[in-house]
Amino acid sequence: MHLIIAEKNISANRIAQILAGNEKVRAKKDGSVSTYSFDTKTVVGLKGHVVEVDFEPGYTNWRSETHTPRTLIDAGIVKKPTEKKIVNLIQKLSRKADLVTIATDYDTEGELIGKEAYELVRAVNPNVRINRARFSAITPAEIRTAFENLTDLDFDLAAAGEARQTVDLMWGAALTRFISLAARRGGKNILSVGRVQSPTLAMIVEREREIESFVPQTYWMLSLETEKDGVTIEARHTAGRFTDHEAALAAEAGTKEPLVVTDVKEGQKNDRAPTPFDTTTFIVAASRLGLSAANAMRLAEDLYMNGYISYPRTDNTVYPKSLNLNAILNTLKGGGFDKDVAWVQQNRRPVPTRGKKESTDHPPIHPTGSATREALGQDRWKVYELVVRRFLATLSPDAKWATTRCTFDASGEPYKATGGRLLYAGWRRIYPYSEAKENILPVLAPGERLPIKKVNLEEKETQPPARYSQSRLIQVMEELGLGTKSTRHEVIGKLVSRRYVEGNPLRPTLVGRAVIDALDNHAETITEPEMTRTLEEHMQLIKQSRRSRDDVVTESREMLHRVFDKLEAHKSEIGTEIMEQTAEEHTLGPCPACGHDLRIRHIGVSQFIGCTGYPECRFNISLPGSTWGKAIRVEATCPEHNLSHVRLIRKGARPWDIGCPLCSHIASNVEALRMMPSMTDDLMQRLHAHHIYTVSEIAGMQPEDLAKAVDVEKKEAAELAREAEDALEVLRRRSELRKFVRKIVPPRKGRSHAKIIRNLLEQGIGDIHALSLADVAAIKKAGIPEATGTELLDAARGLCNERALREAGVPAVSLKKYQAGGVATPDDFCYLPIPYLASKTGINPETVHKHVDLVCRHLGRPAPQKISRTVFERGRKELLEVPGLGEATVDRLYLAGIYDAATLRVADPEKVSSITGIPKARLRDYIGHLK
């Protein structure tokens, strides 16, 4: 069997189809992994890297005393499978193979991925022949040629990739651990460091610094308006920017009629058709359509997986010879682009445009299938149309412009105007994404005199450099060689998720700045793109067998040791610097009570806003628990309280904007304060003026302090505190009700618990006790369906009964026995005869009496007489001696208070029968017997 290993499933399938020719390919799924077989060949796709490098065991504990971050530099490195299913399948197939061909992508990572597959094969089949197919596009011609000219795996090329892996892992992991530990950050808040991410972050930080330190310069622009044949012409002073105001004013004053045309130059300009899309230019073009880098890539991958466009991760801007451009045009025919395709076929440029970069891995991004707007949906269609139009544009002729340059003299002051007219639209009729603005000047001749309609002197300021947009950053990263076509957009995502940067255009956060500061001061190697350049040079040498992988890695290890010499010497300094700089991230502004800073505090799952003046100042604002989202500070500030706004963020959920924490605190407590009977608007204002916002604060205050604060008598203050206590109690019960309802009523769309509680409150149901007394109709009105409502009522009643009995003093253990015997309510205790209770629960009648006595007393009812155990047992015996009277009947007689011969003898058969259901005749027999 000939096993062919491709880089990914989709390539495996296409390689199989091409090699099989007319033969049918059998696709088989083994678990979740597909194989494609024909003849004696089987093709299987990897998933890129199926193994990952990691440190040898023993380095998992970040805080280990022996395995410190520095020891990671010299730690052994192992490869471990990340895609177990694929690894197992490859090895299973390898055992049976007599030839293995590695057919991964034609680039460094592809060679490394190929070598990983090679090692997996060798591990189970040491003797099988393994060779390599190299192709730069999966087209029939390329694939066939590649398989007719099989070569060997290039181990030097793969070793270059391995060197990169090792260097990245040890630098990244060691520095990440060091700096996170120094700044005491763990879990989700670690501070990551890496060869690509750190220089990228440094660029964003650097740009922000430039913006902050930018000093705007004032300058002046001078222009005039003239007119010919009713067309306004704007001409600018040839001096351009005037930095000297006096000079600008003088030029303005000197601009006088006559205005004479001094020169007219007509020319032509070629407007070159755009070059084929690689990943970066595609992302830039997509960002003009309003798509973020990550979104553009997601949509492109989707289109690729469904066969509409070619592989979207490429560095190539030159169509390979093997790519059949005519066939692609034919594929697009008949669809929504029919007219455009026909035009391109008729007017096609002799050779397609080509960009500066040419590589072997994949062709430029181009359409591969025809699609409709309906089938793709809005966003995918936007991207598909962009790819199609770009492809067509690269085959279209250049556009041509007629240009006019005109100079004027206004009594000695020189002016100029330029015009442009589109002579031939060429590619511009296909590709409307970049605007081409025409400015048509009227026909002018030298010596002609024109009127001056207006002279404008505009004062302007130089602008700071712009922040990086995502797409601009990706362009710059590419220029600097940072990251790859597949990873650049992910790096930005990583910086965002580490909360190093935010917004688009990208701004660094305080954490982002602090990390770059620390690294710049003590480990600048990792913040500079230079490191990537050097690494690439070294990789180049490895590829050419001029240096070994181990040699390059050893050199890198030594460098990292020197970096650690510096870092470790300044560990505590680095830590405090980062912590001090980032503390601000949680600081919101002045405490209303004492003026110190308010700060967001996170303690476990709970979070709140506290005062840095604690414990002298105890002012604080509670926040929802972190399950609702982590509280962070946001840009906006409350003009009234001068506090930063707060937001709760949670993965996968929309952010919850709390806004000004103090405004929100006040608003959410007004209702509770109004529950106090003596509360007035005026009183509330006085409380707020003293930074007292909650009923619990009022309840917790000393009357004299409260009296002083709101300027009332001490007696009144004491009354206020009492009212606050009552309000608190109501609130406590309300919150208990909320929890209770939440536990029993499952949440459903359009039926939020908040809404249910509101409805219940409207009906006067404010706690569990009130709920237990409600009827199903009322519950239904609150928006709970009947079945759930009944369940809710039963649960509420059960809980209230149990509470009443517990409160009366019935011990928990006995309570369980009563409940098991069907005795659940306080009424049961008061009205059921003691012998019945004792018999039903197996509890000693004397104990039962004690419980009944407790409950009756609690309810203010008279307690029944005590029955001793001996009386009870003797009575039972007496009753059982009556002929025809059995155990079951005795238990029923208990219900009517009959427990011995004496009580039975004096019983009224009529009454007893109605209670117990025992026929009157039988009762008369029993009584007759006793008499």
Added chain:
DNA sequence: GCAAGGTC
């Protein structure tokens, strides 16, 4: 819990 690189 760390990187960057493949791919989904």
